[in-house]
Amino acid sequence: MTDKKTKDTADRRNFLKLAGLGTLAGGASIVAGGAEAVEAGTDAGTGYRETDHVKKVYETARF
Amino acid sequence: MSQVTSVQAEIASEDADRAILYGFIGRMLQAAPSNEDLQAIRGLQSDDTPVGQALAGLSAAAESATAENLSRAYEDLFIGLGRGEFVPYGSYYLTGFLHEKPLADLRATMSRYGIERSEGVSEPEDHIAALMQMMEGLISGDFGQVATLDEQRQFFVEHIGSWAGHFFKDLSATDTDAFYAAVGALGRVFMAVEADAFAMTE
Structure with missing residues (x-):
């Protein structure tokens, strides 16, 4: 990583923290209880990007 | 149902919060929240940051909301009789038609x-x-591995940045329901933060 990239990354982290991201006190509670539209993949974690390896299923709202 | 555990421990806390917020906003717009969800939202702690203030607004709006009311509001806003007040699809927002480029x-x-x-x-x-x-x-890495920041930026710029901010701004101004207006305000703030943050590492 170049110095500029390191600095950019640090700046970005600081910016996000100032915006309120990184310290969400209620983070866990707003996640709990919601209906998940995105489900865990069936064969995730191999590091490959091909469909068969990282199959991801999601459902949109039933209109 | 995967809860906060779906956010991998190895990602930085601000990225974990980003994933949480994306997931939360997504769920609020996928279907109306339950009374249990509303109870959790009322209990949110917030701070003076832009995102914290938007969450405080949502928490306050949840005070008088019920799952029953929000279910009806969701229909009016996003489904309606034939068409709701909003048609929350990227293609529609960008071109006026569904199923376009x-x-x-x-x-x-x-x-x-x-x-x-x-x-x-x-x-x-x-x-x-x-x-x-x-x-x-x-x-969060739910697709097998955590996407790099460059990949996240590309996805955001190509599929979200061009229209989601407009959608959330419009939603924040709706008179139909105060809770969903607050969801819009939260989304608007978050999309602006994301756009600025991505621009910092280009």
Whole structure:
């Protein structure tokens, strides 16, 4: 990583923290209880990007 | 149902919060929240940051909301009789029609990441809720590995940045329901933060 990239990354982290991201006190509670539209993949974690390896299923709202 | 545990421990706390917020906003726009969800939202702690203030606004709006009312409001806003007040699809927002090029572009990206629509689902994939949850998955690594910041930026710029901010701004101004207006305000603030943050590392 170049110095500029390191600095950019640090700046970005600081910016996000100032915006309120990184310290969400209620983070866990707003996640709990919601209906998940995105489900865990069936064969995730191999590091490959091909469909068969990282199959991801999601459902949109039933209109 | 995966809860906060779906956010991998190895990602930085601010990225974990980004994933949480994307997922949360996505779920609020996928279906009306339950009374249990509302109880949790009322209990949110907030601070003076822009995101914290938007969450405080949502928490306050949840005080007088009920699952029953929100279910009706959700119909009026996003489904309606034939068409709701909003048509929350990227293609529609960008071109005035569903199923146009923005959707085709998204499908190409999804195929690259191995993201698929489940069988029997016929709604276009560029619904705002689906896009929010795709970002959640890219950040948290639900698609097999954590997407790099460059990949996240590309996805955001190509499929979200061009229209989601407008959608959330419009939603924040709705008179139909105060809770969903607050969801809009939260989304608007968050999309602006994301756009600025991505621009810092270009």
